[in-house]
Amino acid sequence: MSQVTHLRPLKYRSIWISDVHLGFRGCQAEFLLDFLQSTECKQLYLVGDIIDVWAMKGGLFWPQAHNNVVRAILDKARGGTDVVYVPGNHDEVLRGHLGSEFGNVRLRDEIVHETADGRRFLIMHGDKFDQVVQNGRWLAMLGSRLYDLLLAANHRLNALRRRFGFGYWSLAAYLKHRVKNAVNYIGNFEQAVADEARRQEVNGMICGHIHHAEIREIDGVSYCNCGDWVESCTALVEHHDGTIELLRWTEAHQVLTSEQPVPQPQPAPRPAAAAAVAAR
Secondary structure, X not given: OXXXXXXXXXXXXXXXXXXXXXXXXXXXXXXXXXXXXXXXXEEEEEXXXXXXXXXXXXXXXXXXXXXXXXXXXXXXXXXXXXXXXXXXXXXXXXXXXXXXXXXXXEEOOOEEEEOOOOOEEEEOOOHHHOHHHHHOXXXXXXXXXXXXXXXXXXXXXXXXXXXXXXXXXXHHHHHHHHOHHHHHHHHHHHHHHHHHHHHOOOOEEEEOOOOOOEXXXXXXXXXXXXXXXXXXXXXXXXXOOOOXXXXXXXXXXXXXXXXXXXXXXXXXXXXXXXXXXXXX
């Protein structure tokens, strides 16, 4: 995948990413690396399942692209970005080190973020609201394996699409939106998250876990889900006025790489591209 090098970085106040699943063959590490290298922020939140320990139990898979993602995150932390890692269920081993710090990255179980316009958002991965994960671990592991097989099929499909000049498309996301039980599961999860936000008296919740990126109001509170870097390649971003938007990087990458380099010493500005690809 070509890198966007002729444009200035997209600058945000805060960025949230979740469900990267480094160590899993379905991880879209190249897209994520492009995103990390193309953006700057004051605060970067890693909202769980960044490393997929579950997947690595079935055999080590850790290509150079996954190393590059880790290095890019640590470079941001060393460069002054406040990086907070909130572990999820696939990297729950890190929950044994909550409160500690490594490489300028802080480990927290949950944390409250205040936006530039004064709103308070509780940040957590979200697996505590998933009854399958909490009460049926074996079923969750089985579901994870079946999901892996679906994503493998998705990978082969997109390889074929690229040969014919088509962009990235998620088969898993397509099926998820059309299977009744999956739709009901997502709806129940979102309602549980909104209820927790009200209970903790915050303006909203930012989470991941279900691989379904979304920003919407539920009963007076803001529900924000980062999505993932396996199917949808999405992130939440906060602009400097406090506005939170959902960015779909596969679409953003297509917009940015289609622009022609400006034959001037100064690179072309990037904010207009950001507005074009923001989901909301």
